[in-house]
Amino acid sequence: MTTLAGTPDSPVRVNAILDAPLSRWVWLAKWILAFPHYVVLFFLWVAFTLVSVAAFFSILFTERYPRTLFDFNLGVLRWSWRVAYYSYGALGTDRYPPFSLGEEPDYPARLDIAYPERLSRGLVLVKWWLLAVPHYIVVGFFLGGYHLGWWDGGLVAVLTVIAALAMTVTGKYPQSLFDLILGLNRWVLRVAAYAALLTDAYPPFRLDMGGTETSEPEVLP
Numbered sequence: 001m002t003t004l005a006g007t008p009d010s011p012v013r014v015n016a017i018l019d020a021p022l023s024r025w026v027w028l029a030k031w032i033l034a035f036p037h038y039v040v041l042f043f044l045w046v047a048f049t050l051v052s053v054a055a056f057f058s059i060l061f062t063e064r065y066p067r068t069l070f071d072f073n074l075g076v077l078r079w080s081w082r083v084a085y086y087s088y089g090a091l092g093t094d095r096y097p098p099f100s101l102g103e104e105p106d107y108p109a110r111l112d113i114a115y116p117e118r119l120s121r122g123l124v125l126v127k128w129w130l131l132a133v134p135h136y137i138v139v140g141f142f143l144g145g146y147h148l149g150w151w152d153g154g155l156v157a158v159l160t161v162i163a164a165l166a167m168t169v170t171g172k173y174p175q176s177l178f179d180l181i182l183g184l185n186r187w188v189l190r191v192a193a194y195a196a197l198l199t200d201a202y203p204p205f206r207l208d209m210g211g212t213e214t215s216e217p218e219v220l221p
Contacts, residue, residue: 014186016211017108019093075101085109183209
């Protein structure tokens with residue numbers, strides 16, 4: 001089976017490594033193990049919203065997203081993605097997420113967004129509320145609800161629970177299910193980056209499956 005995982009010119013890069021072995025039972029307790037992160041993320045997402053408003057006016061008047069504000073909001077997305085990957089956004093690792101806004105290259109879930117030197121004044125007025133609406137509809141189906149900076153319910157959560165049950169019975173995380181869950185998360189993160197004004201590149205209506213984004217087709221077993 002051949003599937004494309006990302007494109008060479010994509011400004012939003014989402015990568016993840018499926019850890020093995022994974023505990024058959026730890027996933028049952030991750031809702032409480034991750035609770036300290038949920039508390040911190042609540043406040044980080046409040047700050048994320050305020051920073052996005054400040055960035056909106058900066059882009060409108062200067063065509064630039066201030067680098068310090070960009071790095072902060074990228075850090076919040078990275079933190080959220082690591083927590084989601086550890087918990088019920090993927091359950092792809094048992095390694096506890098670091099309390100960090102940084103890149104953390106040793107963690108199995110990674111996110112990077114290319115810093116834009118210039119952003120469109122015109123697009124900043126419409127992309128987050130108008131142009132992104134079709135994606136919001138799709139992402140709403142993927143995620144179901146939105147709490148504490150990440151998601152619960154919806155297709156992603158259902159598939160993740162199915163993967164957890166399969167792992168409990170067989171001791172293995174189904175690779176094809178992992179690839180699909182990562183593709184859904186990748187779609188969501190691309191839309192989040194666009195809606196947060198971090199890029200002008202419109203997210204593709206495409207499910208790029210697999211844990212690794214490459215410039216060439218990735219051959220999956």
